[in-house]
Amino acid sequence: MEGHPTLQLRIFDLNCWAIRYLSKRRQERVQLIGDMLRRERFDLVLLQEVWSEQDYGNLKVKLGGCYPFSHYFRSGVIGSGLCVFSRFPILDTLLYQYSLNGYPYMLQHGDWFCGKSVGLVITEISGIVFNVYVTHLHAEYCREKDAYLPHRLVQAWELAQFIRHTSKAADVVLLGGDLNMHPEDVGIRLLRSWTGLQDAFTEATRFEGCEDGCTLVPNNCFTVKTELMPFPLGIRIDYILYKAVSSFTVKCEELKTTMGTAPGTDIPFSDHEAVMATLHIQRQGQAAGASLSTVELTLADVVTEARTEVGVGLRAAQRQRYSTGRMAVLALLLLLLQAVAALGALAGLAAGQPFPKLSFSLLAFLAIGVLLLATSLHLFHTIEVKMLQGTEEQMRMVLWALQEHPSDG
Amino acid sequence: MEGHPTLQLRIFDLNCWAIRYLSKRRQERVQLIGDMLRRERFDLVLLQEVWSEQDYGNLKVKLGGCYPFSHYFRSGVIGSGLCVFSRFPILDTLLYQYSLNGYPYMLQHGDWFCGKSVGLVITEISGIVFNVYVTHLHAEYCREKDAYLPHRLVQAWELAQFIRHTSKAADVVLLGGDLNMHPEDVGIRLLRSWTGLQDAFTEATRFEGCEDGCTLVPNNCFTVKTELMPFPLGIRIDYILYKAVSSFTVKCEELKTTMGTAPGTDIPFSDHEAVMATLHIQRQGQAAGASLSTVELTLADVVTEARTEVGVGLRAAQRQRYSTGRMAVLALLLLLLQAVAALGALAGLAAGQPFPKLSFSLLAFLAIGVLLLATSLHLFHTIEVKMLQGTEEQMRMVLWALQEHPSDG
Numbered sequence: 001m002e003g004h005p006t007l008q009l010r011i012f013d014l015n016c017w018a019i020r021y022l023s024k025r026r027q028e029r030v031q032l033i034g035d036m037l038r039r040e041r042f043d044l045v046l047l048q049e050v051w052s053e054q055d056y057g058n059l060k061v062k063l064g065g066c067y068p069f070s071h072y073f074r075s076g077v078i079g080s081g082l083c084v085f086s087r088f089p090i091l092d093t094l095l096y097q098y099s100l101n102g103y104p105y106m107l108q109h110g111d112w113f114c115g116k117s118v119g120l121v122i123t124e125i126s127g128i129v130f131n132v133y134v135t136h137l138h139a140e141y142c143r144e145k146d147a148y149l150p151h152r153l154v155q156a157w158e159l160a161q162f163i164r165h166t167s168k169a170a171d172v173v174l175l176g177g178d179l180n181m182h183p184e185d186v187g188i189r190l191l192r193s194w195t196g197l198q199d200a201f202t203e204a205t206r207f208e209g210c211e212d213g214c215t216l217v218p219n220n221c222f223t224v225k226t227e228l229m230p231f232p233l234g235i236r237i238d239y240i241l242y243k244a245v246s247s248f249t250v251k252c253e254e255l256k257t258t259m260g261t262a263p264g265t266d267i268p269f270s271d272h273e274a275v276m277a278t279l280h281i282q283r284q285g286q287a288a289g290a291s292l293s294t295v296e297l298t299l300a301d302v303v304t305e306a307r308t309e310v311g312v313g314l315r316a317a318q319r320q321r322y323s324t325g326r327m328a329v330l331a332l333l334l335l336l337l338q339a340v341a342a343l344g345a346l347a348g349l350a351a352g353q354p355f356p357k358l359s360f361s362l363l364a365f366l367a368i369g370v371l372l373l374a375t376s377l378h379l380f381h382t383i384e385v386k387m388l389q390g391t392e393e394q395m396r397m398v399l400w401a402l403q404e405h406p407s408d409g
Numbered sequence: 410m411e412g413h414p415t416l417q418l419r420i421f422d423l424n425c426w427a428i429r430y431l432s433k434r435r436q437e438r439v440q441l442i443g444d445m446l447r448r449e450r451f452d453l454v455l456l457q458e459v460w461s462e463q464d465y466g467n468l469k470v471k472l473g474g475c476y477p478f479s480h481y482f483r484s485g486v487i488g489s490g491l492c493v494f495s496r497f498p499i500l501d502t503l504l505y506q507y508s509l510n511g512y513p514y515m516l517q518h519g520d521w522f523c524g525k526s527v528g529l530v531i532t533e534i535s536g537i538v539f540n541v542y543v544t545h546l547h548a549e550y551c552r553e554k555d556a557y558l559p560h561r562l563v564q565a566w567e568l569a570q571f572i573r574h575t576s577k578a579a580d581v582v583l584l585g586g587d588l589n590m591h592p593e594d595v596g597i598r599l600l601r602s603w604t605g606l607q608d609a610f611t612e613a614t615r616f617e618g619c620e621d622g623c624t625l626v627p628n629n630c631f632t633v634k635t636e637l638m639p640f641p642l643g644i645r646i647d648y649i650l651y652k653a654v655s656s657f658t659v660k661c662e663e664l665k666t667t668m669g670t671a672p673g674t675d676i677p678f679s680d681h682e683a684v685m686a687t688l689h690i691q692r693q694g695q696a697a698g699a700s701l702s703t704v705e706l707t708l709a710d711v712v713t714e715a716r717t718e719v720g721v722g723l724r725a726a727q728r729q730r731y732s733t734g735r736m737a738v739l740a741l742l743l744l745l746l747q748a749v750a751a752l753g754a755l756a757g758l759a760a761g762q763p764f765p766k767l768s769f770s771l772l773a774f775l776a777i778g779v780l781l782l783a784t785s786l787h788l789f790h791t792i793e794v795k796m797l798q799g800t801e802e803q804m805r806m807v808l809w810a811l812q813e814h815p816s817d818g
Contacts, residue, residue, distance in 0.1 A: 074799035077788045094574050165503050169577030358767050365774040379486045390483035
């Protein structure tokens, strides 16, 4: 492609829903995904929820011929689930693990164990440096009462900060992933306005796929229909975002999503639909500057809105830190009381053993259990408070900087 | 300073040893540090082990006049302990928490609870963009049998990667902190060769301070003398490192360390000596290029050496993951056995209760405790294995890239 004025790049993004033992027909689907990727020969493939390294290994073997370069990002107990396949050499990588990611005791949600992260892959195509980010943010389990909103906002903020700080030498920035946010949500607006990333769906010249670009749709046989009840068309939570940092322009010529079943089979690739973008990248004389003052005004509004939500989360976390701390202190007091009673009995101060031994021991064990659990939770919520405070302060600093130096935004 | 050909910058770095309830004469020393900083009027102050946010708050109030800009980095249960005071506006910040940082059950060492991190602060002085990093790596408790070496190497690697990826738009990079590594250690060599940072001590035109630039010296009344027995002069583990990224040169005109007691008192500022550097920064026509092939050769050697150490850590972590997993399975089997016995007794299969109730309950509680503990440890060591594997793979990729594209190094 050397010497051509326009570089065409085809990007594939999919949340593969490949959870060992839990995801339905996983191995079959991973095989289907591999077959399709080999057939379609994209330039860059960004996958999420490839939780099993064995699945990644199998894909790597299958795709070695057409995607000679790949990277799997490890993090957390299970892994980050993130991986990238590329037709072009991967020059460097970096992983950033989000500081907040749900609660370890919410076992039924499990996000905490995944070590949700953003992975960065740097590649150079026809002399253009691409910073390619892949991520998966905390899931939204209940939109009406979204207990994880502050955590997801912290993640969106950290994602934006990570992209801003690491992309300064890039010509083009690409982000693909399951952001678990609807297009109008505050987190998406925060991410977009703070990084300047554009949404391939809204910018695309041509679109083909599920209505409104939805990526979680009711007529996919793996989606939970009750969760999508309020959204008859489905929801759009998987994105390809992009921007040109230096003297380049990026245009999305075409955006597609998969629609239900994979060709020639009776099952879809995943419970999510894949997003496929065709981008045209062109060198230009001057860097395009958006109307800065408008951008800044929106940014200040969005950061203020996000900061309010983070503040709500902070107060909830402070309450939990307090109540778990109190519980730990109470358990400790009970234990001390028992110790005194036991010592008293040993010293013969009491006429006889006031409690039966069994109940006494059970109570002691219970108190120890509560003490350990409450202390762990207290420590956990202390971290949560600190990270929420840190984010709130960073946002405050950005708002201050926007007021003081409006042109640097 | 605008218009002057040379910018002079005075930097102060100190591990403050300000652990609440544990560090001797903490409040007095924090006050002394504040007094001295106010008197000396450095340009940038990088502090570590300011664990209490109250101490930071007090310093902020005291130093507000001469250092109007500051930032405290929050992370982990206790905090990162890192903060920066600056005479110049702080434009942006970012925190990166190291993926490995000791073990939660090593309570006597406590590093795990601190959420060891690297903090980045961006500032602009006379039109020159400075990326200032402050960090504190995992302590070395026993040099002969250093169980934390793989963790510290992962941290040194992540520190280098973080600096490389975030400093691409910077004119000058500064790093200050307690790296807990001697100058010739593999981690320091890895950090320096992978980032190109120079050591202010070895580069300084003038030096004044403890012999060999040591920052942990036996004649500081707070150091543990037995730990320094093999090093009669002390050890150098606190550093100021720097490099110019674009068309600038940085020269260290003077390096100083404190030497024991603070002026006019009978106590030192900390158990560490402070490092103070005076740098001269000058714009030049062309960026200075080191002899690349030599640098690359050294880099390949150092990465190979570090990778070997990470491999040793990986195998140890895999053994621990296995043994804790086995312990959890055994505890589960014991519990199941007890459940069967209890059910048998309830169903009247046994002639009588074969065990006394108390021992039976105690045994069950013990098994539950062991099960929970072993499972937590197993999860923890699983994360450790993943992060060590990830680092090893990144290092392998760098070695491959050095062989394939020697000029990109």
